[in-house]
Amino acid sequence: MKKVIIGLMFLGMLVACTRDEFQIEDPMVFVPETLQIIEPVGLKLENTFVSDKVSVNVKLPSDGTYRLKIKDIIGNLVSQEKLSAKEGDNILSIYTTSLEKSSYTVELQTEDGILLGSSVFVMVN
């Protein structure tokens, strides 16, 4: 009986000294209805008409590095961001003040150049 009690005490000490483990989960990304993407991956702009910036949802297949490319009418790259982002929805911004007033295509690509989504926007005053 004594051995059992000692054993239980030892076990109790072990349990008591075990470090608590917390499951840290990524905070939920709130996705406005206008930016929701049904498909597993893609890109969606909040609005086709843009003044100085527009919100964009980039929905990614996995954590990693991606490219957000802004292209002119003939596909010339006029601005590019190298982006580290997480799997799922990522609500970001596209700023347009540095661009000449025109219409552009924004593309989401992997580092290997695989196109994951694109959309056209037009700039307004």
Place this chain on the structure above:
Amino acid sequence: MKNLLTMLLILVTSISFGQDLRIDQSIITPTPYSVGDTITIKFNTLDVNSSVPTLVQFDYQYNNKLLEKISHEFKLPSNTSAMTSLNHWDGYSWTPNSNVSSADLSGQYQQGAYGTNADWSVERITVQDGTPIVHSQTIFEVKFRIKDKINSGYDDYSEVTILNWANVKDNSTNTTYEVNTNNRQITISDVSGGTLNAITFKVDTPISDKTDYLYVIDEIDGVDGMIIAQVEQGYLDAAGEAIVTGLKDGTEYRFYAYVDSDYSDPQNPVHPTWLDDVVTISDVYLVFNYMSSTDIDGNGTGTFDYYIQKQFADITQLQSELPQEGQPWVANVNDNDSYVFLSYLAGTLPEINQETGEGWYPITSTKYGSMNYTMSADKYGMQTITSDPSMFIPSPTSTVFNFKAGLNGDVDLSHSATPISSGYDNVGKSARNGKVKSASFQKVPETSNLDINTQLVDGKVIMEINTTKTGMAGAQFNLTYDSNILEFSEVIFDTGNEMTNFANHNGGKLFIGSLDLKGEQTVKTGTPYKVIFTPKQSITNTAGLVSFGVKEGVKTDGTKVKFNIQ
């Protein structure tokens, strides 16, 4: 078997005609048509399958050699609060994706591609509303003037406008519609009239913004060349042409054209932003090469392919010595020119004294404005011109006049017409001098891939320029950044020990680059330039905060390198 065939037929029919709406274009101006007539083309949607679009976006293109755009107007009588936008580009045409029917406009969206083509102009129409955009109403009308097809390169007026693609959605349900058209092209038949109705002026310039050129026609005294009266002025069309009526047979006129600027505030004129793309590192490098040998007076004795390059390189003449009313000037390129060019790129030239004009240089740019050089095509760039190079006399047999336009400082003729010949009086002057480096240039630049990107790193916005291109004596990058959000901090150069680096920073614009004045050292590969910005406000990412303009290099032999950003 019969049932199977019937089902297949139904299936094929469904696939072929699987569409929700059509976009229709049509001429609403009744026939007959003559050269110079104005026609109106309207665009509207036609419902096929109960579609309720809230976003209608489509591209069309028109042949600017055959049509001159006059105006446009959004109509939308049933969607009066809709947001509308028109974007316009000159010099491009659409190549549809050959795997998709060209009439399948939604299928072509982001599938085909645009390429450069001076004969075509593209317009993007975008309409968005909170309520469905009503079908069958006129969305948009555009007016064109029919141009004379003589010397246009076209035999008829077929396919003068073409629908390229469409992107039509119901944003409230995130529904994308399938869009077709039954009128992809518009052809105008039986156009009468022609050469005698109007005088056509064709201005040869390689720039895409040809409508930035303002032309003026003066009637002149045939004896002393003095101006009697200005009889016409206007902007060139997208093809760089102007059609003018009312000129008198046998009368002497002078035609000139220049890049227009806004002088509402004379102390702070507003010039087209593309002027800063005219003079770049490759121009400066050509001048330094030209100056690699000199005569006893210190004037350069290098070689240029065209005499006009020498004129464009001569930027330190006194303003009073510059040509008046289109008359040519004697070019003399020396060390002052080369170092003023370099100082211009580096942003170290003094500010202009508005009272005395001191500190002003005829370098085409937003700082100094455009320095225009427009002449009849056969006189443009000639060393010796014995008659007024801008004068013309219209007659029933002389109805088309050809001119060429250039911009001072544009030594590599990137934004200037190429003369019809070298222009030198003596062929020997343009011959290669074996003792000096050639200041020649190749009109077809090399292209090289380049990686430029921005990243948010430890609260800073870092822009890296990465290149593997070897053999470059110089490189230049013109950047524009959002100065409301970013503050420029520094450029970290890793171009090599011998290079002359510059970073010219001015109000949201940043010109950075390098040049080895002797053309002996080359820009290091890797990451020769790293630009650091400090955000003025909290940002989550950097997309669009920095945009890339000029991005070019120059090889030691003077060949321009155009970077293709990946």
